[in-house]
Amino acid sequence: MAGSLTITTSQQSMPFAWLRENLLTYLRLSRAVPLPSIVGFTELGPNNELFNAAAVFHQGRVAGIYRKLHPAIRKSVYSAGSATPVFRVGHVVFGIVICNDSNYSEPARRIAEQGASIVFIPTNNGLPTWSAEANLVRQVRAVDTMRAIENGIWVVRADVVGEFGEPQVLRFFRSGRSARQCSSGGQDRKRRPLGS
Numbered sequence: 657m658a659g660s661l662t663i664t665t666s667q668q669s670m671p672f673a674w675l676r677e678n679l680l681t682y683l684r685l686s687r688a689v690p691l692p693s694i695v696g697f698t699e700l701g702p703n704n705e706l707f708n709a710a711a712v713f714h715q716g717r718v719a720g721i722y723r724k725l726h727p728a729i730r731k732s733v734y735s736a737g738s739a740t741p742v743f744r745v746g747h748v749v750f751g752i753v754i755c756n757d758s759n760y761s762e763p764a765r766r767i768a769e770q771g772a773s774i775v776f777i778p779t780n781n782g783l784p785t786w787s788a789e790a791n792l793v794r795q796v797r798a799v800d801t802m803r804a805i806e807n808g809i810w811v812v813r814a815d816v817v818g819e820f821g822e823p824q825v826l827r828f829f830r831s832g833r834s835a836r837q838c839s840s841g842g843q844d845r846k847r848r849p850l851g852s
Contacts, residue, residue, distance in 0.1 A: 687716030705735040712743050724754040740766040750774040768807035777813040
């Protein structure tokens with residue numbers, strides 16, 4: 657999926673107007689950056705439905721958009737996306753799954769079947785300390801490890817932690833030696849090399 661970013665919002669809609677201007681500014685700035693950026697946003701669809709989406713910006717253009725397939729664990733204002741596109745930058749093919757999508761094996765599998773060597777998972781688990789599960793980090797790492805082993809791909813998750821007002825920290829996880837060591841029966845599954 658490639659092309660231009662179309663944001664079908666009214667200029668009178670303050671939150672969407674602000675979002676539109678910020679996305680367009682970021683898109684212009686991406687012309688000078690040699691690496692792609694994955695930018696999360698709320699997309700207003702053609703039938704006025706909302707999608708939790710991520711755009712891939714690269715060299716001043718939108719390389720494509722991914723819409724979250726599984727919007728929430730319980731209830732969401734977002735509609736479900738339906739596609740698992742992959743994106744190519746140079747020799748690297750990658751895909752995106754957003755947050756809760758990583759709990760399902762199918763999105764990462766479909767991305768790997770299309771030749772991707774990496775899946776990026778933008779996440780927002782910045783839960784207040786009083787409501788976060790103590791095991792959340794372990795659970796997330798176990799899911800990432802499982803997706804890496806199942807599909808022979810690299811998994812990179814970016815997440816916020818802490819509460820608003822506190823410093824926000826990005827956490828990255830890569831399926832490397834630790835993922836291979838976790839494979840059942842001691843069998844080492846091969847990862848697809850980057851850029852292959």
